[in-house]
Amino acid sequence: MELGRCSILTRIHQALACSPTNREHELALDRETDHCVEGYVGFIMVQKLNGRSTGDVMIPPANQHKRPALSWALKITSVPVLGKFRPTVGQCCQQCTPDSLLHHRKTFGQNPSLGFHNILDINETHTRYRGWLVRRLCCLLFVSGCKVDPSPVNSRQERVCQSNRVREALTADPKTPEGGDSQGQLHPLSSFHPMINTCISPSLLRCVGWLMIKMFTSVFGSIQVNLNHFVALHRATEEGSLLVYMYVRQSMVDSAVLALVLFCNDLRVPYTICPVQINNSFLRSILQKIGVILLPPFAATEHDAEMDSIYSPVMTSLVRELLHEGQPLSVGVSAESGQGGQWLARIRQLIKEGFVPDVTLVSVGISYDRVPETRTHVGWLLRCLLSLLWRKPEGIVRIHLAQPFSLKEMYESGRCRVVEWRPLQDLLLPVILDNRTDSELGQRKMSWLLPSHDAPGPKERTHQERDLSIAIIVHLIFSATSCMAVMSTSLLSSLLLYRHRKGVSMSVLCRDVAWLTEELLFRNKDVGFGGSLTEVVHHSLALLAPHLIIAVMPSRKDPLVVPRPTLAATLHLNQQAQIVTHAFILEAVGACAVSAMLYEVAGSGVSGKVRSDSIDGGKVKGDLEFDVVLLQSELTERALQLCHLLPPGFTPPCQSSQNFALDAIDSLVRCGILIMEEVPRDNPICDFWKREGALTWTTTDEPYQSDSDCEELELCSYKISQPSQCPDMLFFLCSMLAxxxxxxxxxxxxxxxxxxxxxxxxxxxxxxxxxxxxxxxxxxxxxxxxxxxxxxxxxxxxxxxxxxxxxxxxxxxxxxxxxxxxxxxxxxxxxxxxxxxxx
The missing domain is CATH 1.10.10.10 (Winged helix-like DNA-binding domain superfamily/Winged helix DNA-binding domain)
Structure with a gap:
């Protein structure tokens, strides 16, 4: 029986508060807190900053006696339930940019944590004034006091149009009039003039900033930023570094949220690359005066603009002029198509040609409790303004700014290597068509991430140069995704979609939420929520309620939660759960490799005893008892072949595929799914002293050489562990990539x-x-x-x-x-x- 949304959530809160299973589990978690080791991370970290308390965002408790269960206006109280320390996310890559990492450690060392701050929570303490009137105008006073650096255009249009790159493009363009004067030659650039003259007006930026704060206050409950990250950015700005912010595209709100965060923390607002066509002339004029570089009017999509022969030279010259002026840039990259990566290729080409000395890249991880729905026309903006009168804010945004690193160091040092990149058909077709047992070594080459028409210049079209640009794009996608926090709705979506697709009781769901949170924290993945277990689950269910069936039957006190079996609901849950899949990608690849081996064993008729043959969907009834020995070499081959099929951003680009496959199998041993067994032989594998030549050193330039490379992999084997939870865990991990x-x-x-x-x-x-x-x-x-x-x-x-x-x-x-x-x-x-x- 399905009830109304508010009433059902109220009953859920009552059930959560009275559930014995939930109470016992919270007490167990509190006991675990007393046994925390150094490095064990947790939900809450509250520090003092300038005399006021700043901390992680708390999930508001539901108090049905004062307000409805979904109200955000309640006084928030929280109790830590796990650990004391927060994971450190967004560090520079130790393999590709060790100098930037060392510089950051020498400059800042181990600074005390400053905690988190909600940029939407503006009061009189953020201004220089006090009083009754200030409390009502504090947002306006705060915005007027924020630092804004003007961006004069001056003669930018003339410099862009007269650049050699643009002149060569005009000469090669057959549509350009032949033998005309300067005006005739500049005629094809008339549609680009508004883009070239994009500027930042301080007064208009403050007005739009105040409006954005008001709009986001009606949409989000809070926008949380880690104050520790801004220390390095302020230092880089003082040193004169050219900052380029890179994020993974999720919504049209991404660039606006990032710009507002930088604006509220007295950092220069970056020029933003907008990938969507905006046809409204009034909105275009406003955006072009606050630093938004729009698509030309003749292009419906970003792909159409890149197909124009003049667009790329003009944009490359514009980026050069902006960097010469010291302006920061903000670029969004699509993880599916790679669109947006051409801007990074243009910046790298400018550094290579000597027009720009170097650029400091900052990966930005933006996490939403619920990705907002956005439109690009004025009508949607007016409805947002009217919704300020009655709409209650929902959802939380968490932003992590990774450590800045040098782009020049990444590609000039040679540490970001692409020599092992090979076409996918060379890696997998011999295995698929010829039934070969071993696959070719190498990494998948994804040339479509930077199509040939996106290459900024003739020199960039060599295979090695293009591959290096693609490697940087993949690296930044992985870096931005890795520093994204896991929100409570993402955690709940992954459990409902991958583990309890047919429904789960509330007590079991609470238990799994606590378990999965621990697993994420142990993997050094930050979480974007806090508070008691009851509040976290209630908040997540409130946001996901339109996509769930929540039923309360009179015969049982424990509510039942089932994901709606519809296309829209499943796609929404899957989108939210992707960040959890990124965190468990090693275990997911290893689990699918084990599943492939068991599939082969079952098909070959090798003995494998199962106590109960009843398998219902993704849930196994009874205990499985396998008498199958899985060789490490075969498991590694299956994992290696699978990792070639993964989309970009899932696997670390600076790690070889073979080492990733080895780590995937090792992760299953740490999870307890596999148990290592040693094949009987005269000298055990672990007896290194008796192995002939085991300690012989080899000289190689391979940076990923490990001790496991010298072991005889075919002599190491595994068996499936026998605990009753092992099959469920194995299927849960397999479902992430299914x-x-x-x-x-x-x-x-x-x-x-x-x-x-x-x-x-x-x-x-x-x-x-x-x-x-x-x-x-x-x-x-x-x-x-x-x-x-x-x-x-x-x-x-x-x-x-x-x-x-x-x-x-x-x-x-x-x-x-x-x-x-x-x-x-x-x-x-x-x-x-x-x-x-x-x-």
Whole structure:
């Protein structure tokens, strides 16, 4: 029986408060707090800053006697439930930028923690004045006192238009009038003049900043920033470093939130690259006066703008002039398509050509309790302003600014290596078609992250230079994703989608929330919530209520929570749960490798005893008892092959794929899923003194050499551990990658209906319809139907050599390659991918 939203959440809070299981678990957590070791991290960290208390955001408790259960206006109290220390996130890469990391440690050392601050919480203490009237105008006074550096345009347009890069592009453009005067030559640039003249007006910026604070106050409960991160940014600004902020695109709000955070902390507001076309002339004029670089009017999308032969030279020259003026930049990169990475390639090209000495990159992790829905027209903005009168804020935003590092150091030192990059078809096709047991060593080459038309200059088009630019883009995507905090809704979404898809009682859900939080904290992943377990679960359910079925039956006091089996609900939960998948990517890859081995064992008829054959979806009834020995070499090969199929941003780009696969198997041993066994032999593997040549040193330039490389991997084996929770944990980890793998399988099956090459847009439309129809027939697995998942699957099949791109005058066409016109070859690809699906 499904009840109303407010009434059901009130009853949930009552059940949470009275649940014996929940009470016992909280007491157990409190006892664990007394046994914390150094480095064990937790929810709450409250410090003193300038005489006032700053701390992690607290989830508001539900008090149905004073206000409705969803009210944010309650007085917040919190009790720490885990540990004392917060994980350190956003450190420089020790492999690629050790000098920047060393400089940061020497300069700042171990500073005392300053805690967190809500930039929307503005009161009279943030101003120089006191009094009754100040308390009502404190936001306006605070904004007027913020530091804003003017950005005069001066002769920027003339310098951009007269640059050699732009002149060469105009000469090569067939649409440019021949033999004309300077005005005739500049005529093709008329549409770029408003973009070139983008500036920052201090008075307008303060006005828009005050308006944004008011708007975000009606949308979010708080925007939390770590005050420790701003110390390094202020120092870099004082030293004259050119700052470039990079974040992963999630919403149109990303760049606005980042600019507001920098504005409120007296840092220069960056020039922001806007990837969306805005047609309203009034809105365009406002945005161009607060530092937003818009797309030209003739381009509907960012891809269309990049296809123009003049756009790229003009934008490269504009970036050069902005950096010469000392202006910071803000760039968003798409993790699915790589769009936005061309701006980083342009900056790197300017450094290489000597126009810019160096640039300091700052990865930004932005986490939402609920990603806001945004529009780009004035009507939506007016509705947001009107909603200030009645809308209650929901959700929390957590922002982490990573340590600044030198872009020049990353690519000039040679530490960011791309010599092992190979096409995906060279890595996997011999295994898929020829049934080879060992795959080729190397890392997947993702050339589509920086298409050829996005290359800023002729020198950039060499393979090694392009690969290096792509490596930097992948590295920054991984860096920004790694420093994103896990929000409470993300944690709850992953449990409901990957572990309890068919429903879970409230007491079990509370237990799993506490368990998963501990696992995240042990993996040095920061969390963006705090408070008691009851408050955290209640807050998450309140935000996810539209996508859940929450039922309370008269026969039981424990409510039941079930994710709605709809496309919109599943996609929302899957989007929220992705950050948890990033945190458990090692374990997920290792679990899928074990699943593939067990699939092969079951198909070969090797003895493997199971006490209960009843497997219902992702839940196993009874205990499994495997008498199967899994060799480390075979497990590592399966994990290595799987990591080549992952989208960009999941695996560390500065780590070899082979070492990542080894770490994936080792992570399952640490989790207790696998138990290492040693094959009987004369000299045990651990007896290094009796092994001939075991201590012989080798000279190599390979930076990823480890002790495991000299071991005989085929002599090390594993068995599945026997605890009753092991199967559930194994299937939980496998489910994290099941959506992506299932999309690949369904896309491969869609190719059976493809007879002739189709235009790319038509191909993607038909594929998306096929994915939705397949999920509707099965009434499940809707997470495999998103457009982002479809684009990622198509890119993987193109890299694998199954699909090919044909470029002609009418656009890009997608069709099957000659090798995969044969149905048996497509079936081999589908079998190879499906082996990693546990069900």
């Amino acid at each position: 959506g992506h793998l299932r999309t690949l399988c369904w896309t491969t099956s869609f190719l059976d209906h493809l007879h002739t090459p189709l235009p790319e847009a038509c191909f993607m439309t038909q594929l998306h319809l096929h994915l939705c129809d397949t999920a509707n027939k099965k009434q499940q697995h809707y997470e495999s139907c998103s457009q982002e998942a479809a684009h990622t699957a198509v890119r993987t099949l193109i890299d694998l050599g199954v699909l090919m791109e044909e470029h002609n005058e009418d656009g890009v066409f997608l069709g099957l390659t000659s090798l995969f016109l044969l149905p048996e070859n497509r079936q081999k690809v589908q079998r190879f991918i499906s082996q990693y699906l546990y069900n």
